[in-house]
Amino acid sequence: MARDGERTGKKQTHLQREKIVQVALSLLNEVGLDGLTMRRLADHLEVQVAALYWHFKNKQELLNAMAEVMITDCKDDIPDSEDWGEHLQGFMQNLRAVLLAYRDGARVFAGAYTTGYNTLRCAELLTSTVSQAGYPLSSVFGALWTLVYYVLGFTIEEQSFLSSPEGNYSISQEALTDSPFPTLARLQPFFENRDFDAHFKYGLNLIIEGLRKEKEDLIKKAL
């Protein structure tokens, strides 16, 4: 696993790879995922496109490295809450914030299947919290994916909403009023004015309350 030049004192390689990722991340914030092009990245680095392929096998590998760097800040400095549920809530909220920190961050992360140190540490923090709360491993695994899918799905939607042409997302008035969809019509105000923070918290709480219920049932059975 030793990187090139690690012992020779030539740190250039190491630095270069990191620098590429850094510039790629700042370029991502400028132009978004769809605008993030190997050619454009090469321009920003004042280098030929082909040079990038010496450092990364392909574009996906670069995106994976970017995702790894993104979740470096997925810390666990949430006040060591007495309650595991609140702890989990804080942790997931922090994860969302980390994804929101970069344009299209959630999409980049969802598309990159990294097993780097930062990603694994993040997963360990989440799963150990649930495990220490007394759940069986199968529930820990189930809870992990339920929470991850929810956060990613929610944040992808949130970010594509934020960077979409204004109002393109709400269902048009005429499509709903006097339609065969009475419930949607009544929900229209909610579509128009979305409070993402509140909605994220609501759904997150739903999942955690579901977990609490499972524990209650486990205790009942044990008696």
Add this chain to the structure above:
Amino acid sequence: MARDGERTGKKQTHLQREKIVQVALSLLNEVGLDGLTMRRLADHLEVQVAALYWHFKNKQELLNAMAEVMITDCKDDIPDSEDWGEHLQGFMQNLRAVLLAYRDGARVFAGAYTTGYNTLRCAELLTSTVSQAGYPLSSVFGALWTLVYYVLGFTIEEQSFLSSPEGNYSISQEALTDSPFPTLARLQPFFENRDFDAHFKYGLNLIIEGLRKEKEDLIKKAL
């Protein structure tokens, strides 16, 4: 909203648009979303690429139309269960099945923001179920998105797992054993042998149990 040729008896236009979508969907199953190209689609239709742009403004509009057709089968023929929770469970399971019916179906649907009849009908079915169970509109809205994000996130992952080179997804042995990630190490068996049906049901149940809890609290407050 009248389509061209609707009154003249020339149904060619109408049929063509539908035919393009049909062929596009079958092509999707052959080559996947990344392989679904306007040029390749044109070849299959024995037509020039530019011809497609008379029927669809751009590729996204075609993808939207494909998504609309996909969820035509999102029916409500779930046995009209006594319990709204079980009803919802069946409905969401059907939605997952519908997305699984096409290669990369979930990714196509998640990327297409359609407000077509089928999509709205599907949303109406979901929200009316929750609403009739006695929840306030804000909860109906929250439940809608929580469930939708979960299903989409889960199914996108499932499909990209299914069509990925074997075993590329499980965390490597050496990365976990004797690592600073003890919980992940214990979870390894679950990563290697994934039962998607069971895990989908587990997470779905978590969300629904969370909803039940909310109702109990509402009743308690009312007393």
Add this chain to the structure above:
DNA sequence: ACCTGAACACCGTTCAAGT
């Protein structure tokens, strides 16, 4: 109304060749 031919402005990736 519907399609063709041909072009425009891009992509990711490869590879011999340079230093």
Add this chain to the structure above:
DNA sequence: ACCTGAACACCGTTCAAGT
């Protein structure tokens, strides 16, 4: 070890021109 120059095999989209 690291990068350049140049090419390959593609993309989505546009548009004058045909019928």
